[in-house]
Amino acid sequence: MNDSNPLISLKGITKTYGKGDAAFQALCGVDLTINRGEFVAIMGPSGSGKSTLLNLLGCLDQPTGGSYRYGSVHVENLSTDQRSLLRRHAFGFIFQGFNLLARTSAADNVAMPLIYHGVSMKERRQLAKKALETVGLATKLKSVPSELSGGQQQRVAIARALVTSAGTLFADEPTGNLDSHTTVDIMNMLTRLNEQDGITILLVTHEPEVAQYAQRVVVVKDGLIESDTWNRKPNLASA
Amino acid sequence: MIWNAFLIALREIRRNPVRAFLTVLGIIIGVAAVITMVTLGRATTQAVKSQITGLGSNLVSIRPGASFGPRRPDSGIPNFTAKDVEAITNQIGGLAGVAPVTRSSMGTIYRQNARTTSVVGTTADYFTINNWNLTTGRFFTDEDARAGRAVAVIGQTVVTKLFEGDDPIGKKIRIGTSTCEVIGILTSKGQAGMSDQDDTIVMPLTTLQRRLVGRTSTANISEISISIEENADSDLIIEEITALMRSRRNLQDNEDDDFHVFNAQQLAETLSSSTQMMTTLLAAVAGVSLLVGGIGIMNIMLVSVTERTREIGVRLAIGARAREVLLQFLVEAITLSSVGGMVGIGLALLLCVVLSGAIGVAFVFDAQINLIAFLFSTAVGVIFGFAPARRAARLDPIDALRHE
Ligand SMILES: Nc1ncnc2c1ncn2[C@@H]1O[C@H](COP(=O)(O)OP(=O)(O)OP(=O)(O)O)[C@@H](O)[C@H]1O
Numbered sequence: 001m002n003d004s005n006p007l008i009s010l011k012g013i014t015k016t017y018g019k020g021d022a023a024f025q026a027l028c029g030v031d032l033t034i035n036r037g038e039f040v041a042i043m044g045p046s047g048s049g050k051s052t053l054l055n056l057l058g059c060l061d062q063p064t065g066g067s068y069r070y071g072s073v074h075v076e077n078l079s080t081d082q083r084s085l086l087r088r089h090a091f092g093f094i095f096q097g098f099n100l101l102a103r104t105s106a107a108d109n110v111a112m113p114l115i116y117h118g119v120s121m122k123e124r125r126q127l128a129k130k131a132l133e134t135v136g137l138a139t140k141l142k143s144v145p146s147e148l149s150g151g152q153q154q155r156v157a158i159a160r161a162l163v164t165s166a167g168t169l170f171a172d173e174p175t176g177n178l179d180s181h182t183t184v185d186i187m188n189m190l191t192r193l194n195e196q197d198g199i200t201i202l203l204v205t206h207e208p209e210v211a212q213y214a215q216r217v218v219v220v221k222d223g224l225i226e227s228d229t230w231n232r233k234p235n236l237a238s239a
Numbered sequence: 240m241i242w243n244a245f246l247i248a249l250r251e252i253r254r255n256p257v258r259a260f261l262t263v264l265g266i267i268i269g270v271a272a273v274i275t276m277v278t279l280g281r282a283t284t285q286a287v288k289s290q291i292t293g294l295g296s297n298l299v300s301i302r303p304g305a306s307f308g309p310r311r312p313d314s315g316i317p318n319f320t321a322k323d324v325e326a327i328t329n330q331i332g333g334l335a336g337v338a339p340v341t342r343s344s345m346g347t348i349y350r351q352n353a354r355t356t357s358v359v360g361t362t363a364d365y366f367t368i369n370n371w372n373l374t375t376g377r378f379f380t381d382e383d384a385r386a387g388r389a390v391a392v393i394g395q396t397v398v399t400k401l402f403e404g405d406d407p408i409g410k411k412i413r414i415g416t417s418t419c420e421v422i423g424i425l426t427s428k429g430q431a432g433m434s435d436q437d438d439t440i441v442m443p444l445t446t447l448q449r450r451l452v453g454r455t456s457t458a459n460i461s462e463i464s465i466s467i468e469e470n471a472d473s474d475l476i477i478e479e480i481t482a483l484m485r486s487r488r489n490l491q492d493n494e495d496d497d498f499h500v501f502n503a504q505q506l507a508e509t510l511s512s513s514t515q516m517m518t519t520l521l522a523a524v525a526g527v528s529l530l531v532g533g534i535g536i537m538n539i540m541l542v543s544v545t546e547r548t549r550e551i552g553v554r555l556a557i558g559a560r561a562r563e564v565l566l567q568f569l570v571e572a573i574t575l576s577s578v579g580g581m582v583g584i585g586l587a588l589l590l591c592v593v594l595s596g597a598i599g600v601a602f603v604f605d606a607q608i609n610l611i612a613f614l615f616s617t618a619v620g621v622i623f624g625f626a627p628a629r630r631a632a633r634l635d636p637i638d639a640l641r642h643e
Pocket residue numbers: 017018024026044045046047048049050051052053
């Protein structure tokens with residue numbers, strides 16, 4: 001670990017939903033440092049603030065207080081559009097519900113983020129095909145989501161998150177809708193992406209079996225980090 | 240980016256073609272209606288103009304009564320006399336021809352067929368003044384008129400209805416209480432407004448007065464038909480005729496004219512200006528349906544934004560900016576309405592061809608109105624697509640992703 005140049009650095013992050021009497025503090029001062037190439041699982045009981053934390057990390061939401069640095073960027077100072085651009089170039093998202101576009105082929109689903117990168121149609125096709133090959137769906141380019149199993153849909157979603165060569169993947173309960181067998185598939189794939197391609201992965205899960213795949217487990221409770229433990233040390237020592 | 244938004248829009252339309260069709264139905268109908276109304280309106284105006292000019296472009300006719308149209312017989316306004324006709328012929332310059340006209344509705348009989356027809360009593364000049372031509376036979380001559388011969392020239396409707404296929408030339412028909420020989424058949428002129436110009440029998444005025452009406456009163460000319468020479472100043476001549484008739488009819492300066500001078504040219508202009516107004520009015524009504532069509536688009540786009548909230552969430556999550564989402568939905572609305580506009584133009588083309596055939600006017604493709612209608616449909620897309628697009632762009636990514 002190289003503390004002088006962490007990928008993500010949270011200091012005293014708070015998040016309050018609502019105002020006045022109805023206000024609810026979901027995060028009560030979170031400090032967290034994550035380095036490039038880490039595979040972190042965020043666990044904790046329901047309602048503890050896991051999703052809230054992940055959304056803040058993924059710049060989908062803004063903290064009420066505290067500071068967030070991503071690399072050298074002070075995220076809390078960014079405008080809405082700037083945060084969009086940060087997500088576009090650096091982040092990939094995987095959701096519990098897959099969130100693929102209905103009646104749209106796997107290839108088109110995967111190619112969709114590239115539209116916002118100004119990539120030509122031809123190149124989009126090539127990149128989408130490559131990303132789908134990476135997740136083992138080379139034969140399903142033309143299939144629409146309703147023709148794919150849950151595990152296959154989630155793999156399309158992973159391909160969509162990878163296609164822009166994002167350095168950081170955010171996954172909120174990516175295996176929540178999948179059976180145990182498919183869960184193993186997906187987790188193996190994420191582990192491979194983390195180990196082979198050096199992609200930083202932040203993953204929210206309920207299941208200890210899923211958390212096992214991560215190098216590091218952060219447990220959140222009542223809006224605070226309760227524990228932060230290592231399953232195994234990251235194999236890349238260099239920063 | 241716009242190109243991509245356009246492609247996404249086309250894919251959305253292809254994904255649900257039935258809904259897209261229903262969405263733009265209002266636009267299709269609106270555009271088709273506006274174009275059809277304007278095109279047919281202009282064609283009708285043109286047709287009315289040329290039809291009236293066909294009456295005889297230099298035709299002027301004088302009738303008793305203050306205004307053109309049916310006259311109450313008991314109005315006490317006197318008819319013209321043969322002396323009036325004479326006075327106009329002798330005192331007004333620049334006239335190509337002057338003919339007295341008496342019109343009466345009379346029973347006509349040929350063998351077992353009987354029907355009522357408009358019978359015109361006049362002089363030989365009548366035919367040239369009113370642009371009548373012959374298909375067969377001959378017109379009656381001044382000689383026929385002087386001699387008061389019982390001869391008649393008949394219109395096409397009389398030929399078909401009364402003779403039913405017989406060759407009428409040389410045949411005798413009964414008109415009123417007397418018998419006449421048919422000597423000529425007129426070329427068809429068709430309808431003029433409500434009345435059939437071909438349902439007519441023309442005979443010498445003298446014959447009509449002596450034999451049929453049975454009186455020789457000189458004061459029963461109900462119309463004087465005049466044609467003005469090609470290069471003469473028709474306004475001036477009409478003024479002169481008016482002045483002459485006023486003095487002949489002993490009208491004081493403070494009295495209004497008790498006769499009416501009708502000019503074909505003038506009528507053509509009046510009528511075409513009123514058909515033009517009608518056209519504008521109808522087009523405006525049709526334009527309202529374009530607006531209603533716009534509301535239809537807004538409605539469906541709002542539904543679409545709600546339906547696709549998760550999609551919008553995904554797009555925002557992967558880094559689409561608000562303005563890019565706005566653009567996408569705006570382009571979608573514009574694409575829909577423009578496609579609707581194009582279909583409407585196609586439909587209008589079809590309608591114009593069919594309808595102009597049905598009402599018998601010449602169809603002329605009018606690029607200007609087609610372009611205007613198309614641009615208007617596009618504008619409808621912009622205006623009514625904006626609110627839904629802005630709603631989409633303002634969504635919060637997390638809320639949108641959570642949307643069920
Ligand atoms: N938009 C919101 N408005 C108000 N309160 C919210 C909102 N989102 C989350 N909360 C509250 O914040 C708390 C943390 O929510 P969060 O979704 O982060 O929990 P979680 O740890 O992801 O739970 P789960 O495991 O059930 O998904 C919860 O008590 C929740 O009710």
